[in-house]
Amino acid sequence: MGIKKAIFLTVAGLFAIALSQFPEFQQQYKQRLGGTLDELNRQVAALDIRASDAGMERYDYIRHFLDNSDMVIQSEGQNLSNMLGRRVSVQKAIDEMDNARAHELLFTMLLRLDTATAQATLENYRPAIPVTVSGFVHALFGFVVGYLLIGYVSLLVPRRRVQSSWSGQDN
Template sequence: MITKGLALAGGLCCALAASQFPEFSQQYKQRLSGAVDELAWVVERFDADAAALDLSRDAALSELARGTAMAQARSESMGQVLIRHERLSAHLEHLRTTNSVSAALIGWQYLDPELAQKTWGDFEPAVPATVAGAGFGFGGFLAGYTLIGMLLGGFGRMVRRRPEATPAE
């Protein structure tokens, strides 16, 4: 009976933890969207400055790279901004065009470590009020209940003493 109670408690704990995957994914997507919007603003300003001087983006970067040490540094950092904007925009598009379960499961392969760390730092657990949250919660419960039950069942079999055979008289 204790084993089943502990397995139930383990299942409930895992259900609670797993049900937070969609919420974390949602909060991450919101932070990602904000980062993409801000990077887009920087890229648009850079492109507008280049266009005002009749330069393409690449020509503007090249011209900056030939300038002073500060201009060279700015050329390099702007190149990194352009790459990051492209990468994060593609990731955001992927998250927007997939369902919440896939986003929570598959989205980890696109996870930006810096944004994920900041999201985790600000993460606030939420009651799973979506089908995805309930599904993850149920899956977590089953996994936790099964795992704890198997561990405790195996441990119990190891600890139980087998009756000693009585010698024949």
Template sequence: MTLRTIALAGGLAGAAGLSQFPEFSQQYTQRLGGAVDELQRVVTRFDADAAATGLDRAGALTDLSTGGAFGAQRAATMRETVARYERLSADLAALERAGPFTRARLAGHLRDPEIAARAWEAYRPAVPATFEGAVFGGTGFVLGWLAAGALLRLLRRMTGLGRKRSERVI
């Protein structure tokens, strides 16, 4: 009886947790879109400034890095900004093409710690009222039930609890 109760609690915890994935991934994607838009503005302005002086991006970065310590630091920062823009743009493109179930397979694209932290700060759990929320909730319930049951069975084997006295190893 206790095993079933704990397994049920594990199932409910899994359902509650996993049912939140579709909404969290949507909020992450929205924040990711905002970050990509802002980074695109920065990169576009840099490219326009470079073009105005007759340089491409690579040439402008090289020119900037030869302008002393500040210029070298600014060039390194701009390289990081461009790389982040390209990485986040690729993540956004993958997530925007994906539906809620495919997004679970693409969870690796929810990898920017800054954006994830900001999405988590603003996120408020809610009862899933969508089909995908119900599917994720059901899947979480089954996984939580199985995990709690497996853990309890393992603990029983290791400790010998639940065995009759005649079955216990001395």
């Protein structure tokens, strides 16, 4: 096997290994999002109880905060509103990942990526051996991307003819 082919296969193999880990990363990321959603649901349930105790519906309760002239109370209303928006966003991200096919999952996740959750997932990530169809699909995709990338890079590198010092022939 020539050195060029070995380099191509090595780079492609490394990309395959890296992308084969995506399903495991996605699973750990989704578990963290699920925990976030569970906590947001608990907070919204507590908000609903507070609103009910005040004789109001959830959105009327929040509007009461937002319409207040006291900036501290307005800020609390904005925080409550942001919490509801985050809950919707996290739920939508989970739903879309649940409904994505193996070949769509990477792009689906990237479209709704929660960077703070992804960073926390990456910091605590534990690799796994991919034994699923999704792992195989991502490994194959990684191999193809790596192979094409190294091919593209090799086209950009100027070719030089190297004179062998011992044979006097070109390699």
